[in-house]
Amino acid sequence: xxxxxxxxxxxxxxxDASLAxxxxxxxxxxxxxxxxxxxxxxxxxxPGSACSIQFGEGLTDASPGCSRSNYLVVRDLEAAHAxxxxxGIKVGDVRHKAxxxxxxxxxxxxxxxxxxxxxxxxxxxxxDGNTWILQEIRATEHxx
Numbered sequence: 579x580x581x582x583x584x585x586x587x588x589x590x591x592x593x594d595a596s597l598a599x600x601x602x603x604x605x606x607x608x609x610x611x612x613x614x615x616x617x618x619x620x621x622x623x624x625p626g627s628a629c630s631i632q633f634g635e636g637l638t639d640a641s642p643g644c645s646r647s648n649y650l651v652v653r654d655l656e657a658a659h660a661x662x663x664x665x666g667i668k669v670g671d672v673r674h675k676a677x678x679x680x681x682x683x684x685x686x687x688x689x690x691x692x693x694x695x696x697x698x699x700x701x702x703x704x705x706d707g708n709t710w711i712l713q714e715i716r717a718t719e720h721x722x
Contacts, residue, residue, distance in 0.1 A: 583629045585621065588708045590633045591642040593618055595705050600631065602665050624650060643707030655689055655698045655714035662712075667702055669712075674698045689714065 605622040612618040617636035652658040676686035690697035698714040
């Protein structure tokens, strides 16, 4: 049996501000459905992703900003970082796990010199503080 994630729901406080933020990332707006007061569904999809992100009004009782450490996989972390910075997004510095082989939580600056999958990261947050981690996975056998 195959299972695939289609949509992740994140809690936000201001739907319009969140929509503007995710559009500024280059995410496609799939749905903006507001059939009545107190209920609105916005669904956006990152470029190249099979999984979308959903937020809105009346979708969840979770506190805005509590969605932490969501991963966005990219083939070239340095290019993704530069793209987001050019879009005006505040992105943390690129870093890599060190040492990768026996990683215990330490990081060194820049991308992993060997560009190993899962080793290089950068992060950012949306207007509510929901956090996203950019993770480089270049090898096609590992992702994407």
